[in-house]
Amino acid sequence: MKLADNKATLSFSNGSPSIELPVYQGSIGPDVIDIRKLYGQSGMFTYDPGFLSTASCQSAITYIDGDKGELLYRGYPIEQLATKCDYLDTCYLLLKGELPNATERDDFHKLVLKHTMVHEQMQFFLRGFRRDAHPMAVLTGLIGALSAFYHDSTDINNPQHREIAAIRLISKLPTLVAMAYKYGVGQPFMYPRNELSYAGNFLHMMFGTPCEDYKVNPVLEKALDRIFILHADHEQNASTSTVRLCGSSGTNPFAAIAAGVACLWGPAHGGANEACLNMLEDIQRNGGIAKVGEFMEQVKDKNSGVKLMGFGHRVYKNYDPRAKLMQETCNEVLAELGLEKDPLFALAKQVEKIALEDDYFVQRKLYPNVDFYSGIVQRAIGIPVSLFTGIFALARTVGWIAQLNEMLADPEYKIGRPRQLFTGSPRRDVP
Ligand code: CMC
Numbered sequence: 001m002k003l004a005d006n007k008a009t010l011s012f013s014n015g016s017p018s019i020e021l022p023v024y025q026g027s028i029g030p031d032v033i034d035i036r037k038l039y040g041q042s043g044m045f046t047y048d049p050g051f052l053s054t055a056s057c058q059s060a061i062t063y064i065d066g067d068k069g070e071l072l073y074r075g076y077p078i079e080q081l082a083t084k085c086d087y088l089d090t091c092y093l094l095l096k097g098e099l100p101n102a103t104e105r106d107d108f109h110k111l112v113l114k115h116t117m118v119h120e121q122m123q124f125f126l127r128g129f130r131r132d133a134h135p136m137a138v139l140t141g142l143i144g145a146l147s148a149f150y151h152d153s154t155d156i157n158n159p160q161h162r163e164i165a166a167i168r169l170i171s172k173l174p175t176l177v178a179m180a181y182k183y184g185v186g187q188p189f190m191y192p193r194n195e196l197s198y199a200g201n202f203l204h205m206m207f208g209t210p211c212e213d214y215k216v217n218p219v220l221e222k223a224l225d226r227i228f229i230l231h232a233d234h235e236q237n238a239s240t241s242t243v244r245l246c247g248s249s250g251t252n253p254f255a256a257i258a259a260g261v262a263c264l265w266g267p268a269h270g271g272a273n274e275a276c277l278n279m280l281e282d283i284q285r286n287g288g289i290a291k292v293g294e295f296m297e298q299v300k301d302k303n304s305g306v307k308l309m310g311f312g313h314r315v316y317k318n319y320d321p322r323a324k325l326m327q328e329t330c331n332e333v334l335a336e337l338g339l340e341k342d343p344l345f346a347l348a349k350q351v352e353k354i355a356l357e358d359d360y361f362v363q364r365k366l367y368p369n370v371d372f373y374s375g376i377v378q379r380a381i382g383i384p385v386s387l388f389t390g391i392f393a394l395a396r397t398v399g400w401i402a403q404l405n406e407m408l409a410d411p412e413y414k415i416g417r418p419r420q421l422f423t424g425s426p427r428r429d430v431p
Contacts, residue, residue, distance in 0.1 A: 069318035115171035144258035154252035178205035233399025276310035277375035310372030
C-alpha cells in the first residue's frame with residue numbers, strides 16, 4: 001500500500017479535536033482512508049451496513065471498474081482471457097499472479113486433472129441426502145465434509161497444506177457437482193476421465209452413462225469453459241468476503257470454502273441465475289413476450305416485491321462485461337443445438353431491450369449482469385436449473401482460494417470482527 005500525499009481530516013461539530021487520517025493509494029481505483037486508529041483516537045466507530053464505502057482488505061487479484069464496465073483478473077481484461085485462455089490458465093493466473101508458460105501450463109493441467117477422483121467413501125456420505133435435496137444443500141455438505149476426508153491438508157497456516165487443498169478443491173469440485181446431479185436423477189456416478197479437458201470431463205460426468213460412450217461436443221465444452229472463466233473471481237463480493245471472514249479465524253480451507261458456497265446460494269448473489277431462469281419461465285407461462293410490459297410494470301412497482309433478476313449490480317453501474325460475453329456464448333450454443341428460435345432467449349432479449357430503454361432502469365443504472373444469459377446457456381446444454389448455482393460455485397472456488405491465500409499471506413490480516421451501533425435495551429434487572 002502506498003501512502004498518498006494528502007490526508008483526510010475528520011472534524012466534529014461538538015468542539016472535539018479533529019483527527020487526521022492517512023490516505024492510501026492503490027495501483028488503480030479509488031484511494032482509501034485508513035480508519036484503523038479512529039476508535040482509539042475518538043472512541044467512535046464508522047457505520048457502513050452492506051460495506052457500501054468500506055474496503056475490507058488490500059488485494060492484487062481482481063479489479064472492477066463499475067462505471068466503465070471493466071473486469072480485470074491480475075490486470076488482464078476478462079474479454080481477452082475469455083477468448084485467448086482456458087479456465088485452467090485462468091485458475092493458474094488467479095492463484096499465482098501470472099499466466100503460465102508452456103511447461104507450467106502443461107504441469108498445472110496435469111496436476112489438476114490427476115486429482116479429479118474423490119474418496120470412494122464420499123458417495124456413501126452423499127447417499128445420506130434425500131434424492132430431492134437441493135444441489136446447493138448437498139454441495140455445502142459435501143464440500144464441508146472434504147475436511148473429514150482429506151484431513152492431511154487442513155492446516156491453514158501451512159503453505160503446503162494450502163497448496164494441496166487448493167488443487168484438491170479445484171480438481172474435485174466438478175466431480176462433486178456431477179455426483180450431486182446424478183444422485184438426484186438416480187443415475188450411477190460417472191468416474192472422471194482425466195484425458196478430457198476440465199470442462200469436457202465435467203460434461204462427461206454429468207451426461208455420460210456406463211451404457212454407452214459419451215462424445216463431448218466441442219461447442220458446449222467451450223461454452224462451459226467460458227462460464228467457468230467468467231465466474232472465476234469477482235473481488236470482495238458477499239461469498240468471497242464470507243470465505244475471508246471464515247478463514248480469518250484459522251479454520252481449514254474446506255470449511256471456509258463451504259461457507260462461501262452457503263453464501264453464494266442466496267438469490268441476490270449466485271442464486272440469481274436460477275431465479276432469473278425461473279422468472280423467464282414464469283413470464284413465458286403467463287403469456288410470454290406479450291406480457292413482458294406488464295411484468296416490467298410490476299418490477300417498477302416498489303410494493304410488488306418483484307425484482308428483475310439478472311439485472312443490477314452493487315459495483316457495475318454499466319453493462320456487466322461478463323453479460324456481453326455470455327450473450328455471445330448464448331448465440332453460439334443455441335445455433336449449435338438448433339435452438340436459435342428458443343422462446344426463452346427471445347423473451348430475455350425483449351426484457352433486456354425494454355429495460356435498457358426504460359427510465360426506471362436507466363436512472364438507477366441497472367444493466368444485465370452475468371446471470372441474465374448464463375441460465376439460458378446452461379439450460380440449453382441440459383443442466384437443470386437447480387444446478388446453476390452449483391456450477392457457479394464450482395467456477396468460483398478458485399477465486400475463493402486465491403483470495404483466502406492472499407489474506408493469509410498478508411502481514412496485516414487479523415480475524416474479522418466488525419463492531420456495531422447498539423440500539424437495544426441498556427442494562428436492566430430481571431424482576
Ligand atoms: N430490479 C428492480 N429494481 C432493482 C434491481 C432489480 N434487479 N436491482 C436494483 N434495483 C433498484 C432498487 O430497488 C433500488 O431502487 P431505489 O433507489 O428506488 O430504492 C436501486 O435499484 C438500487 O438498488 P440497491 O438494491 O440499492 O442495489 P444493491 O447494490 O444493494 O443491490 C443487487 C445489488 C445485485 C443485490 C440488486 O441489483 C439485485 O437484487 N439484483 C437482482 C439479483 C441479481 O441479479 N443478482 C446477481 C448479481 S451478479 C452475480 C453475483 O455477483 O452474484
